[in-house]
Amino acid sequence: MKIGSVDLGHKQILAPLAEVSDSAFRKISKEFGAGLTFTQMVSAKGIATNNFNTLRLLAYPKSEKPIGIQILGNDEKYLYSAVKEIKQYKPDLIDLNCGCPVNKVTKYKMGAAILENPSNLGLLIKSMVKAAEDTPISAKLRLGVSSGKINILETAKAAEDNGASLLFVHTRTKADRYYDDAQWEWLAKVKSVVSIPVVGNGSIFTPKDIDKMLRQTGVDSVLVARGALGNPFIFNRYNRFVETGTDPGEPDLSEIKAVALKHLNLLAQEFGESIGVNKAKKHIIWYFKFLNGIEYLLGSIFTLRTLNEITELINSHAEKIENGEYEDEIPGKIFDRFKERVQFWLDDN
């Protein structure tokens, strides 16, 4: 798939993930073969008013390109100024968030609340396109605000008619948040009403899921979100599958350990030891989520403070797994706990 002049080939996309898709995770995902990553969502108003904490979220080295920047807003003027400002950073794509379901966002009529009014959505896209000139603009949509109000065909059309170059479709409604099964069947319908590329999203956890979504729905590319948490390997596995016909399979323990340590160190470099270590904790749990001893890891990691302590924990934990020192756990139970843990970080607060 092409985004402007960038050809992703068969590579897939790492979703925008607030508090997760920082430079460390983007670098790792790119190394493992993600075709495009996103900076963390930023507020259009924050950019337009030069808020330092917003602007620093946008910074990225050239080596991270191709990269997209996602903005949150519902005011044509702020969106216009924000896109003008963002253009200086030369991203490959600027996306409007029309999917965030949390109350602190939707109460200001931003995120998924934008879906309620397709013609207003069109106006927002139009003002972004005007400011963007040759930089592609996309919208990240959900099916609608609730199961009784699915209007994805209207919102998709409104975005295309007003100049969007690409659509991301998360196949759930705002009311579903992240819980219910994704409804991929809508993707083929969206493809049939627009002619711009459509990227599918929702419950992609394995390379097989990527392949299935592409084949079943005809979308142009796939956006991987929770399936990439602790699992940047998914990108390499899918790419190898396309290139050689064989999925190399789950990474072994030594690779998981090496990538978890690398991630930890990149976060410490990016944010400094204290903040970096705290940010790394959830990632480390995600890396080890399907291996024995996850209960022990969850119970011990949150009290640790230093890079050395966490490094030691990762090393000793991996050694105990290797030596079979943990009792076997039931994978389903671990997976449920993983999902709960992700939800925990998405809670409204």
Ligand SMILES: Cc1cc2nc3c(=O)[nH]c(=O)nc-3n(C[C@H](O)[C@H](O)[C@H](O)COP(=O)(O)O)c2cc1C
């Ligand atoms: C931790 C986390 C943070 C997220 N942050 C954003 C965000 O900033 N912008 C956005 O459009 N979607 C965000 N999402 C939604 C994902 O991009 C994606 O649409 C959603 O998780 C559905 O895909 P999945 O079922 O494959 O996880 C976030 C999801 C998670 C789990």
